[in-house]
Amino acid sequence: xxxxxxxxxxxxxxxxPCRQCGAVSLRSLGLIPAADxxxxxxxxxxxxxxxxxxxRQCHLAFRHPIRTEAEYENLYARASGQIWVSDALxxxxxHVLSSIEAACPGGKVLDVGCYDGVLLAALGSQYQRFGVExxxxxxxxxxxxxxxxxxxxxxxxxxxxxxxxVITAVDVIEHVEDPRSFVxxxxxxxxxxxxxxxxxxxLDSLAWRVAGGLYWYCGFPEHISFITQEWARGxxxxxxxxxxxxxxxxYSKPEARSLTxxxxxFYRKAIRAKLREKLASWWPSSAEAPEVPPSARGAPGLFExxxxxxxxxxxxx
Numbered sequence: 001x002x003x004x005x006x007x008x009x010x011x012x013x014x015x016x017p018c019r020q021c022g023a024v025s026l027r028s029l030g031l032i033p034a035a036d037x038x039x040x041x042x043x044x045x046x047x048x049x050x051x052x053x054x055x056r057q058c059h060l061a062f063r064h065p066i067r068t069e070a071e072y073e074n075l076y077a078r079a080s081g082q083i084w085v086s087d088a089l090x091x092x093x094x095h096v097l098s099s100i101e102a103a104c105p106g107g108k109v110l111d112v113g114c115y116d117g118v119l120l121a122a123l124g125s126q127y128q129r130f131g132v133e134x135x136x137x138x139x140x141x142x143x144x145x146x147x148x149x150x151x152x153x154x155x156x157x158x159x160x161x162x163x164x165x166v167i168t169a170v171d172v173i174e175h176v177e178d179p180r181s182f183v184x185x186x187x188x189x190x191x192x193x194x195x196x197x198x199x200x201x202x203l204d205s206l207a208w209r210v211a212g213g214l215y216w217y218c219g220f221p222e223h224i225s226f227i228t229q230e231w232a233r234g235x236x237x238x239x240x241x242x243x244x245x246x247x248x249x250x251y252s253k254p255e256a257r258s259l260t261x262x263x264x265x266f267y268r269k270a271i272r273a274k275l276r277e278k279l280a281s282w283w284p285s286s287a288e289a290p291e292v293p294p295s296a297r298g299a300p301g302l303f304e305x306x307x308x309x310x311x312x313x314x315x316x317x
Contacts, residue, residue, distance in 0.1 A: 003252045016064065017178060019057035019062060019064075020058055020062075021058040021061075023056070023057035024259060026055055027053065028051055028053055029098060030051070030212035030213035030274065030277055031214070032052050032213040032214070032218045033213075033218075033219050033295055034047060034049050037115065037221075038222055039191070041075055043098055047221045049063070049170075049213070049218070049219075050063050050066070058231065058235070059227075059228055059234060061203050061227070062224060063218070064108065066138060066177065072155065072313060077135060078135075083136060089119065090252070091249065091251060092170060092199050092308075094110065094233075095199065096170055099247075100123065100197065105126065107128065108127075108162065109123060109130065109165065109166045109167075110131070110132070110168075111170070112152070112157075112169045112172055112186065113132060113169060113172035114131030114147060115141075116142055117131060117145040118140070119168070119170065120145070129148065130161055130162070131149050131150070132149070132152070133152065134152055144250060150162070153186065154185065162189070162305060163189060163192075163243060164190060164191060165191050165194050166196075167190060167197070168199070169198050169199070170199045171184065171200060173225065173227060174200050174226055175221075175225075177224065177233070178225075183235055183311070187240075188293055194308055195244075195312055196310070196312070197309070198308070198310075200307065200308075201217040201251075202226075202227065202228055202229065202306060203226050203303055207263075207266060207270070207299060207302065207305060208305055211274070211297045214295075215305075217305065218296070218301055219296035240313060241311040241312065242311065242312055242313075243310070244310050244312045245309070245312065246309050248304045249304055249308070250303060250304050250306070251305065253301055263303065264266065266297060266298050266302060269297060295304045
């Protein structure tokens, strides 16, 4: 006897509102793989990945369902000290570093989610370095690099009166439940001519569009929100911010000699996986269906699936 699929994506989302704008006009981008690791912690049992949805109105994409804020915060605070060890900047941090230097020749820089402080430490002496970090192990590493930790949690920034010439959030916005509220909070802490720099994955990537919820960037259980350029421009306009620059990039650099072959292999496997998922959702009794979605597709560096967005307070005539 054939077994019906029990975890297929919800095709009708009339009862599920966008958690940012409240609209009920959502579309499913497919199942997200289950995960057994969170910020260096083994998850036992593994967490179900849920489904990736995108709002047709505000363009935010998000994982559903998600865990409680307290559960996430507890895991972040206990993150393994080993994952914070870094002696060199990642590709995305190098891009952000150049963006900081181009936006401001000096002043106060706040890095939200500063990890071990390696990005801030790369700035010249004309910059004052401040950070927000939840992990106790990462805070210790950052302080040793001359970073002043001003908050452990993002919400603690409400009480911060200092204003900054530059605020950065590198691989952070995908961790927050309401990205627009997050951007609002950061923008309010900018100096009058300050710049907000956000680096994250972008659903504008064709590869991500093809793979949907199976894309590798969705595979991290702490990644719960995903944005696009259109989201950034819409959210910025609503908050009185202008998007002054957007730069797409690949998260890392694979071997150039095999890059094209890897890309074609990705598309072939991703398309096959999505076709099987669609068929199982349309005719659940037509074939044996797995109880869990397939594994994540793709890898860092195969495509330009990340972006840096710079926002400034809008100047109106």
